[in-house]
Amino acid sequence: MIDGGHVPAINTAWAAWVDNNDPLPSGLPTEFAAYLRQVNRMPSWADPAKLARAADFNRRKDTYLFMLYGLGSGIMSTVIPREAKSVYWSAGGADMQDRAAKTFTFGYDLSQRGAFEPTGQFVVTANKTRVVHAAVRHLLPQSPHWKAVADETIPISAADILVTFHSLGTFVHRKLLDWKIPYPAADQEAFLHSWQVAVNLLGVPYEHIPRTWAEAEAQSARVLTPILTPSTEGIALAEELLGLTAQIDLGVTRGFLNEFVRYVLSDEVGDWLGLRRDYAAAALVRTVWPAFILFREGLSPVMPGTFYMFDQFIRALAMLFLNKGSSGTTTPITIPTGNRRG
Structure with missing residues (x-):
């Protein structure tokens, strides 16, 4: 789609594709529409009751979540070298306010009441994000700047997404406990489940997703903590x-x-x-x-x-x-067609 010049038309067409139960927009390439029909659905193991509780938890604790996602996870991402280099040398790295706004859109839609229900928006947001990841995965290996500093040949793997999950979900879970914020076991389980569904929608195979917070902490200690370093x-x-x-x-x-x-x-x-x-x-x-x-x-x-x-x-x-400092709606997620130029 990138090489064929279809992306601008796709970005225009899918701007109105927002709610989980919205029909796919017309005008998409046939194979792309078939792909979206296949993936734009909840996994069979998703638990609606846990997801509803997670949404209520997000509403009750939004003060801490905004702070931890914004000034915690957001800045932590800059000391995850693969993530920092991929972000910096992609098109989004040239406009970090827009890039941050799109990332926040993902988190905002995930935290809304009914996020995973037909009238919610997160399933669509997750699949748009997954397509953007695919575009960047295709584009970055064409960037001489990225190739000169990267220690991988293909960016944004499922393993990289799990690392990012730990810088978000696992990190926030740990800080809520450290700060002794009331956080009952049922809320903890629901919060984890919402992230399990989220990372699966982003393409991480079920067998690699931690089943408990203890597993998540152990996985984070293996794949996130040792790689934190400046670049x-x-x-x-x-x-x-x-x-x-x-x-x-x-x-x-x-x-x-x-x-x-x-x-x-x-x-x-x-x-x-x-x-x-x-x-x-x-x-x-x-x-x-x-x-x-x-x-x-x-x-x-x-x-x-x-x-x-x-x-x-x-x-x-x-x-x-x-909202980029102004009133309005969250920032639309769009597919890039190039990389940062320098």
């Missing part, structure tokens, strides 16, 4: 992500952003990325964030003086990536 591309991406975030009036300083990243990930990651220290902001984050959690969860009657600053910052951060 030229990752440092540039992190600076761009944090820079564009700091440009919007979120009510916090760049020093606060740097220190929250250090708090959520580690000082080691902060040092890798060259995040300048702001010790006053560090003290604020490390003392007020735990108090913010206690008050928000009804575990303490004492409201921190900076409660509203934290609350508004998180919501502004979410809207920044969802």
Whole structure:
């Protein structure tokens, strides 16, 4: 489809293909339409009750999830070398605000109530994302810039997607436990199940998907933790992500952003990325964030003086990536036709 010049017409045609029960748009190449009819469905082992509970969990804990996905997982991706190099040298790397918005669209649609139901949008979003991955998988090996730095011949494998899952789902699961946020076993199981379905829709074979959080933690320790390291591309991406975030009036300083990243990930990651220290902001984050959690969860009657600053910052951060800092709908997912040029 890329080589035949069909992609612009496909991007136009599938813009209106949004809900899971929407009919496939007309005008798609025959083989592509047949492929989408085959994959645009839920796996047989998906549990509707668990998925419904996961949606309710996402709604109840959205404050923490936005923060962890945005300033945790998003920045962690920049110290996963294969992911950072693939993102940087793909077309999306040239416009990181748009790229981040599309990634946030995936997470937003996954977290919505009814995301997997016929009137939801995540099954379509996942399949659009899978097609974009296929396009990048085809295009990046044609990039001399990517080939010069890559240690793989084909990017975005199923194994790479599992690594990304651990930087998202497994990482968030662990932080919720570390922060002692109320997180009953049924919520934990439902949250995992939503990610199991999500990564399967992205093409990861069922037999490689962890069945429990214990399995996920063990797999993460094997495939994610040992590979975390800085790269030229990752440092540039992190600076761009944090820079564009700091440009919007979120009510916090760049020093606060740097220190929250250090708090959520580690000082080691902060040092890798060259995040300048702001010790006053560090003290604020490390003392007020735990108090913010206690008050928000009804575990303490004492409201921190900076409660509203934290609350508004998180919501502004979410809207920044969802809507590029303005009102409107989430960013459409489109198929690229080339790579970053340099």
